[in-house]
Amino acid sequence: MARPDLNLLVTLDVLLDEGNVTRAGERLSLSPSAMSRALARLRRATGDPLLVRAGRGLVPTPRALELRDRVRELVRGAEEVLSPARPSEPATMTRTFVLRGGDGFVEAFGPGLVAEVGRVAPGVRLRFLRRSTKDFEPLRDDVDLEIAVVEDVPPPDVVGRPLFTDRFVGVVREEHPLACPVTVEGYASARHVHASRRGSVDGLVDFALRPTGHRRAVVTVVDGFTAALALARASDLVATVPERHTAPARAGMRTFPLPFPAPEVTVSLLWHARVDVDPAHRWLRELVADACS
Template identity: 45%
Template sequence: MQLDLNLLAALDALLEEGSVTAAAERLHVTAPAMSRSLGRIRRTTGDQILVRTGRTMTPTPYAIAVREQVHELLQQVRAVLAPSRELDLATLDRTFTLRWHDSLVALAGPALLAAVRERAPGVRLRFLAESHTDTPELRRGEVDLEANAGRPGAPDVRAEEVARTRHVVVVRRGHPLTRGRTLTAARYAAAEHITVSRRGKLDNAVDEALARLGLTRHVVAAAPTEAAAFAFVRASDLLVTAPEAITRAADLASLPLPLELPPARVYLSWHQRYDTDLAHAWLRDLARDALAAAGNGGAER
């Protein structure tokens, strides 16, 4: 059977008004058009729906029995086809999953959670650790927002640059490089380095910049996160090159990087299915503000 949803609206109006003329006025159609709709409803249901008693129309027992159900169904259809464009944060009950670089969670996560709880106490945030391999959870709808240095290449994934920062050299306080002469590219290359890479890479854009100057560096280890690298740096004479904003709470010394290196960028990414999702758009705005206010947090290399 092929159903016409327009008949549901006509049936609701007929049952509410108890009159073909009144139902036609309610739906802004002509009385003959409403009469034709009533005829189709009668053929579809096998019931008269409204019968004439004198000068009025009386609903049948079947019509009386389904009146509330018809009205509820019509409201559900309208909610699906014309969703509300208002967002009630006070009653919003939803869990958002965010896969962010670990340093971004540390830098911007607390501010984001505080802003969310202040406005929408029923919302929960799940921060997931980044994997050492690329994962499709964003496209599958299992992750709501990603934030890292990678700009997604998939056409159905949105990406917006929300922050950027320069790189600096991070060493322990009292490190020999913090005393005396200016840190040159040659002195920088001669030191022992630790890299940051969730994939365990021992080289990155720093090595390319040094190679252009005819220099190479000695990398002795790779750490999966900046926090782990900072622990090695704090306990040794190793140095790490990292985005400046990350060093603020690290209790370490930072020096200008004596190389030309592109800034570390942060991209906020989401799947296009959420473009018109009001709650998701609200969270994106808060995340964007938190990441910017954090002073351009760390990024994957």
């Protein structure tokens, strides 16, 4: 069975609205002869004359009257489907967004983000996940946004934008014997806790320290900055952590600038191409960017 020409629905909608072949042709930018051929095709497709002569004009048949509202609804529905999505109204939005962030993201930026979402979009729920791996597969599945330091070039289907640059600082407990201002010698001679998901004993800080001719003594390795700060708070260990990401966790501790050029990292916002033009997702991205700015 041949598939119907759905373009005829638009023609039929205009014809039934105008009740006049010439005016319908003008609206559709069709010549009178092309419009007459279209009406003939519609009559064959529906098995009904649709419009019949009455004096100088045309009147719709009962079948045409029966179809008029249905055709109009179909055409309007098709126009909506084939149009860009309308911007979502946050106040009426009902949706759950999944965000995956590195160590300290929720503590540093979660409260402000949750408060703003609650204020402007009470029907939106945020679900935070810890970023325990560097792969991008979760973005292809159920993660809406990822906040991370990107070490490798993302795949083509992952979109991103930089959020901010974070600088490493040193942190000790308030009563720590490390003298202020902290010198390179004092920093290097202290006992250090190092944060590494992979369990390595050196990282960006050690590479930045190397040109000074010193090495730090890493005596403890943990899997995140929050754990490093917890150990430093309860001992004489020195933790070296990104400043902005760890602001809440450093409360009540002594923070000092590193006595050598501090390494910096760029924190980026990442999402999958499937949601790039989604208005609700775009709204969330701007909200996260504002919360982190």
